[in-house]
Amino acid sequence: MAITLILHIPNEEPIAGEVEALPSPQDTMVTIKNPRRRDGKDIHYVEPEVTTIIIPLSRVTLIEVMPGPEEEEIIGFIRE
Numbered sequence: 001m002a003i004t005l006i007l008h009i010p011n012e013e014p015i016a017g018e019v020e021a022l023p024s025p026q027d028t029m030v031t032i033k034n035p036r037r038r039d040g041k042d043i044h045y046v047e048p049e050v051t052t053i054i055i056p057l058s059r060v061t062l063i064e065v066m067p068g069p070e071e072e073e074i075i076g077f078i079r080e
Contacts, residue, residue, distance in 0.1 A: 001068070005030075006038060007055060008062040014038050015055070022065065029054050030063075 002018035007030070009015065017032030035043055035053045042048055 002033070003068070004066040005032070006064040006066065007032070007060050008064070009055070009059050010061055013043070014064075015043060015053075016040075016066075017053075023057060023063070027057060029056055030060070 002020065003022060004016065004018055005022075007015045007017075014037070015032065015035055016038050017035045019030065019032060023030045031052060031054050033052050035046060035050070037043060046053060
């Protein structure tokens with residue numbers, strides 16, 4: 001099952017892509033498959049035929065984990 005992440009790198013556009021597992025606290029790199037910009041366009045500094053990139057976590061300031069289709073919808077408090 002692939003998990004979609006959005007990586008925020010200083011002075012760069014955010015990078016979206018899939019990983020097999022979330023990075024653990026002792027990891028120093030993250031391997032992203034199908035790298036692209038958030039809007040789905042190609043990353044200008046990555047060759048078009050590249051399918052996997054490895055980014056050092058020291059360059060990443062924020063990682064967003066996107067919800068998957070199988071995750072339950074959270075229902076908040078409803079006042080009637």
